[in-house]
Structures are given as C-alpha cells and as structure tokens.
Amino acid sequence: MSDAATALGVPDTHVDLLSQPLVGVLTTIGADGLPQSTALWFLLGDGEVKMSVRTDRQKYRNLLANPKATLFVLDPQNSARTLEIRGEVEIRPDPDKAHAESFSPVYGSAASAWDPEGTTRVLLALQPRRVVATG
Numbered sequence: 001m002s003d004a005a006t007a008l009g010v011p012d013t014h015v016d017l018l019s020q021p022l023v024g025v026l027t028t029i030g031a032d033g034l035p036q037s038t039a040l041w042f043l044l045g046d047g048e049v050k051m052s053v054r055t056d057r058q059k060y061r062n063l064l065a066n067p068k069a070t071l072f073v074l075d076p077q078n079s080a081r082t083l084e085i086r087g088e089v090e091i092r093p094d095p096d097k098a099h100a101e102s103f104s105p106v107y108g109s110a111a112s113a114w115d116p117e118g119t120t121r122v123l124l125a126l127q128p129r130r131v132v133a134t135g
Helices: 002-007 058-065
Strands: 023-029 035-041 043-045 048-054 068-074 082-093 121-134
Touching (some): 035 048, 035 058, 048 058, 058 082
Antiparallel strands (some): 023 035, 023 068, 048 121, 082 121
C-alpha cells in the first residue's frame, strides 16, 4: 500500500489515511462555478485513487464538464491531520458494477448496495497533480 501511495506523492506519514476505510470529501466545480462537495468512499489501487459514482448524480455531471477535483481526507483521530489530493479525474465505465463491488472487502458493503434498479455507475480515477499533507 505504501508504494502505491508514495507513487502518488503521498508522504509516508499520511499513507494510512488512504489504506483505512475512511470517508473522503470529493469537491468538484458545478455549472455555476461554485464548489460542490460530496462525501464518498475511495480505494487506492494501480497508482490511482478510485471512487464510484452513479451517473444520475450532480458529481458525475460536474466531472463531465470539468474533470478537476480535490479529495480531502480527515484523520478521525486527529482533526489537525489531513490529506488533500488535487488533480484530474478520468471517468471510466463500470457497466457490470465490478468496481463498485470492490468496496465490499474494505467498507463491508459495495458502493452499489443501495442503488435503485437500473442505476448505472462509473469509476472515477483521480490522478494527483498536487498533494498537501498537514499535521
């Protein structure tokens, strides 16, 4: 896990924030130019931070228009310790929800567990451009 996080530019002191089942806040820019934030699960893998969103959500529409985003993770044991990953998001299809299902071993449930029937999801892959670690 440390090698993957280090490859992203995450310092060793904050790698644990990406390897725990924490909730991150993904911020994108809405059509009105204002930031829009959503709490969501994330996974580290293949040199990327990966998330899953439904295609009927505002977050998805924001990223289609502007792929820039920030993932912010707060240490639940020390609120002065945070990790911010700024970058660009690549949107990839997840037609069989295989990526959404990959959250089960880490979070105890798949990201798609509460999806209404017929819902489609996509994988969001955040490629870091800047990493800021505090605390």
